[in-house]
Structures are given as C-alpha cells and as structure tokens.
Amino acid sequence: MIDHVHDLTAVREATDRLLDAVGELDNAAVAGPSRLPGWTRGHLLAHLARNADALVNVLEGRPMYASAEARDADIERDASRPLDAHLADLRESAARFQQATDAPADWTRTVTLRNGVTDLAARVPFRRLVEVELHHVDLGIGYEPADLPAEFTAREIEFLTERFSGHPDVPALRLTATDGGTWSTGRTEGEPLTVTGTAAALMCWLAGRQGGPELETGGAPLPVLPPL
Incomplete structure (x- = not known):
C-alpha cells in the first residue's frame, strides 16, 4: 500500500x-x-x-x-x-x-x-x-549507493522491475540480492538469467547507473537495459 x-x-x-x-x-x-x-x-x-x-x-x-x-x-x-x-x-x-x-x-x-x-x-x-x-x-x-536507505533501495528495485516486466527488449531476469531479496522481470519466455549482487548495485544497474563490475551473471554478458 x-x-x-x-x-x-x-x-x-x-x-x-x-x-x-x-x-x-x-x-x-x-x-x-x-x-x-x-x-x-x-x-x-x-x-x-x-x-x-x-x-x-x-x-x-x-x-x-x-x-x-x-x-x-x-x-x-x-x-x-x-x-x-x-x-x-x-x-x-x-x-x-x-x-x-x-x-x-x-x-x-x-x-x-x-x-x-x-x-x-x-x-x-x-x-x-x-x-x-x-x-x-x-x-x-x-x-554512494550503499548509503541509500535500505527501504528506498528495495522499493526502487520493486518499481523498476515492475516497469521492465514483460518488456520485449529485456530478457527474462531473476535478480538476487546478496543482502536479501529476489525479483523477476523482463520477458516471460525463456530461461531467466540470474543476476546477483548487493541490492544497491542491482538498483543502480536497473536505474541506468554503474553496477556492472559488482554484479555476477555466471559468466554471461550483463544485459544492456533500455533507457527509462
């Protein structure tokens, strides 16, 4: 609410x-x-x-x-x-x-x-x-991103994953925060790519900021997200 x-x-x-x-x-x-x-x-x-x-x-x-x-x-x-x-x-x-x-x-x-x-x-x-x-x-x-209030970071991830949900230019994604929280977004078809990192790094990436070096994809390229 x-x-x-x-x-x-x-x-x-x-x-x-x-x-x-x-x-x-x-x-x-x-x-x-x-x-x-x-x-x-x-x-x-x-x-x-x-x-x-x-x-x-x-x-x-x-x-x-x-x-x-x-x-x-x-x-x-x-x-x-x-x-x-x-x-x-x-x-x-x-x-x-x-x-x-x-x-x-x-x-x-x-x-x-x-x-x-x-x-x-x-x-x-x-x-x-x-x-x-x-x-x-x-x-x-x-x-820095790590200084952002945890509640804000989690809510912004929720907002951005909702915005990218079903987007044809975003592959199926499963986001896993090492400090707690999981989210899904992107296309609904296909095996989702798991992207792992701190919630702050995930949020920055979703928001078009730097976050790549801090994110783990199991060796797969980190997708380039469309502009907001």
Missing part, C-alpha cells in the same frame, strides 16, 4: 541530507562534472529544483513541463549559477513542493506526468524521493 505521508517524510529527510552535503561545496565543485555524462553538478542541482516545481504542476493539474525543450532550456540556463543561488533555489522549490503536498487533496486521483504517463497522486512523493536520492549519488560528492 502506498503511504504518501510516510514518503513525504522521507522526501524531507533526503532533501535535508542533500542540502547539507551541497552546502559543503564551493563554486568550483558545482561547476565540475557529475556522474551523469555531459552534466555538471550545476546541471543536476538545477534539474532537482525544476523537478520539484514540475511535480507541483502535476499535483495542481497543470502540464509537468511546458515542453521538453523548455525543460532542457531551464536546466541549461540555471546550471552555471554560483553555489548560493543553487542552494536558495533548492530550498525554495522544496518548500513549494511541501506546501503543495500539505494542501488538502484526493491522493487516490490519477495525475499526468511527462509524455502522457499517468500515476496515482499518492505515488508522486516517492517519485520525488527517487529524484533526490539518486541524483544525490549522481553528484559524486561522497553519497
């Missing part, structure tokens, strides 16, 4: 961790490369702020972004700002998101995200949590 109140608490805690960590940076570090190809840390911070506002739009019945081009332009516009501007924007956009989620609402309603994707309003807080937690790791400033 989705518990949006629980997830909103997790979002606040994750945002506080992010703000504390980013607050230790300087302008040169913000301008440096992140772990996402082609993006500086400033790009990631700008994206996180604009994503908070975009999810406010979703909750209030507006398009998530005016367009894909506008989304990308906003990130490029804000990426090169100094640290203080990024921090202020992150705090202010997080406050707007919290204000929107504090308003009385029907959390069982269906909302529309990017590209016509729909979901329950109650899932929006977890979607925001994913953005904050994964992009904190993507910043490459000391917060």
Whole structure:
C-alpha cells in the first residue's frame, strides 16, 4: 500500500541530507562534472529544483513541463549559477513542493506526468524521493549507493522491475540480492538469467547507473537495459 505521508517524510529527510552535503561545496565543485555524462553538478542541482516545481504542476493539474525543450532550456540556463543561488533555489522549490503536498487533496486521483504517463497522486512523493536520492549519488560528492536507505533501495528495485516486466527488449531476469531479496522481470519466455549482487548495485544497474563490475551473471554478458 502506498503511504504518501510516510514518503513525504522521507522526501524531507533526503532533501535535508542533500542540502547539507551541497552546502559543503564551493563554486568550483558545482561547476565540475557529475556522474551523469555531459552534466555538471550545476546541471543536476538545477534539474532537482525544476523537478520539484514540475511535480507541483502535476499535483495542481497543470502540464509537468511546458515542453521538453523548455525543460532542457531551464536546466541549461540555471546550471552555471554560483553555489548560493543553487542552494536558495533548492530550498525554495522544496518548500513549494511541501506546501503543495500539505494542501488538502484526493491522493487516490490519477495525475499526468511527462509524455502522457499517468500515476496515482499518492505515488508522486516517492517519485520525488527517487529524484533526490539518486541524483544525490549522481553528484559524486561522497553519497554512494550503499548509503541509500535500505527501504528506498528495495522499493526502487520493486518499481523498476515492475516497469521492465514483460518488456520485449529485456530478457527474462531473476535478480538476487546478496543482502536479501529476489525479483523477476523482463520477458516471460525463456530461461531467466540470474543476476546477483548487493541490492544497491542491482538498483543502480536497473536505474541506468554503474553496477556492472559488482554484479555476477555466471559468466554471461550483463544485459544492456533500455533507457527509462
């Protein structure tokens, strides 16, 4: 069962961790490369702020972004700002998101995200949590996949395996976490390939991050997953 109140608490805690960590940076570090190809840390911070506002739009019945081009332009516009501007924007956009989620609402309603994707309003807080937690790791400033809360990691694996379930471009897979948990995903036909590793490594691989060297496949090539 989705518990949006629980997830909103997790979002606040994750945002506080992010703000504390980013607050230790300087302008040169913000301008440096992140772990996402082609993006500086400033790009990631700008994206996180604009994503908070975009999810406010979703909750209030507006398009998530005016367009894909506008989304990308906003990130490029804000990426090169100094640290203080990024921090202020992150705090202010997080406050707007919290204000929107504090308003009385029907959390069982269906909302529309990017590209016509729909979901329950109650899932929006977890979607925001994913953005904050994964992009904190993507910043490459000391917060690693193993530092992610175990509950978050397991839930994100559940979310991603559900998303890839039955996908024609994903072979049948059985995922086994050495620290607990098994999942199945991909095509339903064929003998499943077993991929073994820590839950954090499995989650990173499913989410399109590094995880290959830490994953065991019994000698078979690790499949390349389609983009999310």
